[in-house]
Amino acid sequence: MENSRLPSRWDETTDVLVIGSGFAGLAAAIEAKSAGSSVIIIEKMKGRGGNSIISDGNVSAAGPLLQKKDGIENSPELLYNDMLKAGLGLNYPDLARIVAERSEEVLQWTIDYLGVKYKERVDQFGGHSVPRTYITYNQSGSGIVRALFSKVKELGVKVRTHAYLEKLLQDTDGLVKGIRIRDGYVFPDAESGTPKCMKARRAVILATGGFANDIAFRVIQDPRLTRDVDSTNRAGTTAEALIEAMRICAAPVQLSCIQLGPWTSPDEKMYGVGPLFADYIVFTYGVMVDPATSRRFVNELGDRKACADAIMNIGTPCIGIADTEGIRQSGQIIDKCLKRGVVKSFKGLEDLAVAYNIPLEALQETIDRYNSYVRNETDEEFGKSILKGSKPLVNPPYYGVRLWPKVHYTMGGIQINTKAQVIDLSHQPIERLYAAGEVTGGIHGAxxxxGLSITECLIFGRIAGRNAAQW
Amino acid sequence: MENSRLPSRWDETTDVLVIGSGFAGLAAAIEAKSAGSSVIIIEKMKGRGGNSIISDGNVSAAGPLLQKKDGIENSPELLYNDMLKAGLGLNYPDLARIVAERSEEVLQWTIDYLGVKYKERVDQFGGHSVPRTYITYNQSGSGIVRALFSKVKELGVKVRTHAYLEKLLQDTDGLVKGIRIRDGYVFPDAESGTPKCMKARRAVILATGGFANDIAFRVIQDPRLTRDVDSTNRAGTTAEALIEAMRICAAPVQLSCIQLGPWTSPDEKMYGVGPLFADYIVFTYGVMVDPATSRRFVNELGDRKACADAIMNIGTPCIGIADTEGIRQSGQIIDKCLKRGVVKSFKGLEDLAVAYNIPLEALQETIDRYNSYVRNETDEEFGKSILKGSKPLVNPPYYGVRLWPKVHYTMGGIQINTKAQVIDLSHQPIERLYAAGEVTGGIHGAxxxxGLSITECLIFGRIAGRNAAQW
Known part of the structure; x- marks a missing residue:
């Protein structure tokens, strides 16, 4: 690959260049600007806000104030332990600890400084020991992204869209001095736009997100994730910036740790509405069956990885099934799912079997057997925890959904230290290069x-911004 | 990092340069030389043979001839499926298929061409559906390495020891033209030896092995693997060549997939003798207990990863325990283990509890409970498969061993294609650079x-050697 040389003339100069306009990039820009640096944010897409703007707006946090307010044991130590348990111990301890310890502070920052509003209730998500997840008032990451943009605008930071990071430019000592962009870039045409060189007097911050939608790159790490596997992310979550960082020898961390959502349907694009039915109703009160045999094949309440891997092993989408009573118990309203045709309703199991072309007799056996597990509160086959008060699946109409995993989040990325400096293959910081958010690896392990993505992005975005401004 | 420029003068020139003198490198050298190329093998250590020479000499293979000879279903398809199951689907399908399909041929090659001798019996290893592992007559990889060296010598290929690969040298088009070495290098002193430039008229082949002993590099991928975790490998299994390949933009594949052996003892170095007692006796006929509680904590017959992770979660070495009857049933002789003091014998559980400073009463309860599982042939706690004919642990003397995982094998590495060409971050082959063996990633997945390491090294070493010679 070609080497990057410094240009004889820079087209533009600023103190700090931030690449990416999601949670991490915006938080970094705010801190760098507040610390006295001039800042420009570069965004390759037409729209601002990256994948953050369509995220679910969940912020998990722990600390003494929350503990007191919510009246539950919710210490940073407990959150840290939950992170390492879910991460199978692959988490970088020092980075994970920062996320756990500063989570309360950053949540408070979004409220006090940004004016973000959260719902009253606190949710308990899978893998968390206690309820500690706060949800934005509009139930979307946009609730936070818009507040960040208001602040960015107020501070006078410019966001340049259609601007694609092509090269990180280093001097002969390895110091990152600026970037080459394609100005007027139209995703995904790598030849579009005009090359321009931008100088960063102080530092460059990579906040370019994950690579859930980069098929060529993700199959290197997980060959199952071909184009047959969709993603819940916006189109722009591709790996070019991550690859460019690796080209200048940023150390890659745990790139093969790619999270699949097991609750998504191939009958709609991206995240969609299927997960509402699958995650909150099928997994808890219903069953998933292999369409070839009409048999269950996994504990539907297993973790994301276990369920997604099991569905992929079948090789075709599985069928998620629940009944009217399950929907009632969940308290969810699935009108949207039905209206979009992702979830279908059936008078009886016969109709359901015909619609999905699965063996009826075996299906009836599977449901009968599962119902006996519900009555005995013990799943003898897969050890699913049968929720107290669960009812056998005997109340039509029945509801069905086809489920096939989608790429949701990429835990891996480039290595950073606790100062958000990018670390190279010689275990040294690359001078004046910082990174934060999903482009980095190691915080979440496996x-x-x-609810920890927003927390992490904001915490490390702020760290990166503050440190970048100090050169 | 510094860029590599071509020297104005080469100190030495040959057709094909092979880096590493283990299974893969030697097989590559033999093929390249046989195809008419001049070949030099570079070995950084004092001793030749890399980690291969201390490996266990197991070769797993499948194919019609073996199937017929051994009278068992042993098809390449079945082996391929076993590989993908163990690899959790992360295996590169095309590469794994080559290993499965050419395994019989390469085993036959070691017999016919190299004159390697194997024992009569065929063993069944964990994760294999059928017995298909052949063991060299001397029960060591040296049985194959020595045969490879004889052939290499016969063909007139020179092996240069104390020669350390410092840089891969590319021309401005990215073509690999040669290498810079440190001649007279003394491991691990990176400043030792004299720089020399060697030109490869045809190609360079990386066969530099895994990085089980590279603490700084392995903690990037798995932060648990600090210097507190030993390795079963020889000292030279470090990552410099892998890092150098990544510096010229070789794509890293699944680097965080690092295999820990759960059967090793911290009371001896490297692989040692403990695994004989732990793997063949404790796991099958005995128990592992947490020294803090004297309780079991995992299915002792779980896969390597499950057991090793469980021990590491405890945070201190666990105690493996078996009785005389277990040793008898295993058919193993543990004199060496006792002589070296790694395994200790005790008249009763009291003595054992005192020696390891673990609670006696709880230990007695654990053993009683486990014995009831053995009698009922059902492990109600961890679901271990109780082998038919197993006996309760009631026959002194009892035997104990301290167990703590060691890094055994690194599944990840640089990306290659089916021609053994190294692939870069733009998904293109790096011209005239090949790789084979543990330095590559993707074949084994998770x-x-x-028994598949030797098979893989020889198959892809040969492919690399043949293709390198064709430029």
């Missing part, structure tokens, strides 16, 4: 817990 | 099956 599996990220729900 | 977990390598026993």
């Amino acid at each position: 599996c990220r817990l729900g | 977990c390598r099956l026993g």
Whole structure:
């Protein structure tokens, strides 16, 4: 690959260049600007806000104030332990600890400084020992992204869209001095736009997100994730910036740790509405069956990785099934799922079997057997925890959904230290290069817990911004 | 990091340069030389043979001839499926298929061409559906390495020891033209030896092995693997060549897939003799207990990863315990283990509890409970498969061993294609650079099956050698 040389003339100069306009990039820009640096944010897409803007707006946090307010044991230590358990011990201890310890502070920052509003209730997500997840008022990451943009605008930071990071430019000592972009870039055409060189007097911050939608790159790490596997992310979550960082020898960390959502349907694009039915109703009160045999094949309440791997092993989408009573118990309303045709309703199991072309007799046996487990509160086959008060699946109409995993989040990325400096293959910081958010690896290890992405992005974005401004 | 420029003068020139003198490198050298190329093998250590020479000499293979000879279903398809199951689907299908399909041929090659002798019996290793592992007559990889060296010598290939690969040298088009070595290098002093540039008229082949002993590099991928975790490998299994390949943009594959052996003892160095007692006796006929509680904590017959992770979660070495009857049933002789003091014998559980400073009463309860599982042939706690004919642990003397995982094998590495060409971050082959063996990633996915390392090294070493010679 070609080497990057410094240009004889820079087209533009600023103190700090931030690449990416999601949670991490915006938080970094705010801190760098507040610390006295001039800042430009570069965004390759037409729209601002990256994948953050369509995220679910969940912020998990722990600390003494929350503990007191919510009246539950919710210490940073407990959160840290939950992270390492889910991460199968692959988490970088020092980075994970920062996330756990500063989570309360950053949640408070979004409220006090950004004016973000959260719902009253606190949710308990899978893998968390206690309820500690706060949800934005509009139930979307946009609730936070918009507040970040308001602040960015107020501070006078410019966001440049259609600007694609092509090269990180280093001097002969390895110092990152700036970037080459394609100005006027139209995703995904790598030849579009005009090359321009931008100088960063102080530092460059990579906040370019994950690579859930980069098929060529993700199959290197997990060959199952071909184009037959969709993603819950926006189109722009591709790996070019991560690859460019690796080209200048940023150390890659745990790139093969890629999270699949097991609750998604191949009958709609991206995240969609299927997960509402699958995650909250099928997994808890219903069953998933292999369409070839009509048999269950996994504990439906297993963790994301276990369920997604099991579905992929079948080789075709499985069928998620629940009944009216399950929907009632969940308290969820699935009108949207039915209206979009992702979830279908059936008068009886016969109709369901015909619709999905699965063996009826075996299906009836599977449901009968599962119902006996519900009555005995013991799943003898897969050890699923039968929720107290669960009812056998005998109340039509029945509801069905086809389920096939989608790429949801990439835990791996480039290595950073606790100062958010990018670390190279010689275990040294690359001078004046910082990174934060999903482009970095190691914080979540093998599996990220729900609600910790926003927390992490904001915490490390702020660290990166503050440190970048200090050169 | 510094860029590599071509020297104005080469100190030495040959057709094909092979880096590493283990299974893969020697097989590559033989093929390249046989195809008409001049070949030099570079070995950084004082001793030749890399880690291969201390490996256990197990070769797993499948194919019609073996199937017929051994009278068992042993098809390449079945082996391929076993590999993908153990690899959790992360295996590169095309590469894994080559290993499965050419395994019989390469085993036959070691017999016919190299004159390697194997024992009569065929063993069944964990994760293999059928017995298909052949063991060299001297029960060591040296049985194959010595045969490879004889052939290499016969063909007139020179092996240069104390020669350390410092840089891969590319021309401005990215073509690999040669290497810079440190001649007279003394491991691990990176400043030792004299720089020399060697030109490869045709190609360079990386066969530099895994990085089980590279603490700084392995903790990037798995932060648990600090210097507190030993390795079963020889000292030279470090990552410099892998890192150098990544510096010229070779794509890293699944680097965080690092295999720990759960059967090793911290009371001896490297692989040692403990595994004989732990793997063949404790896991099958005995128990592992947490020294803090004297309780079991895992299915002792779980896969390597499950057991090793469970021990590491405890945070201190666990105690493996078996009785005389277990040793008898295993058919193993543990004199060496006792002589070296790694395994200790005790008249009763009291003595054992005192020696390891673990609670006696709880230990007695654990053993009583486990014995009831053996009698009922059902482990109600961890679901261990109780072998038919197993006996309760009631026959003194009892035997104990301290167990703590060691790094055994690194599944990840640089990306290659089916021609053994190294692939870069732009998904293109790096011209005239090949790789084979443990330095490559993707063949085994999340977990390598026993006996497939030698098979893989020889198959891809030969492919690399043949293709390198064709430029």
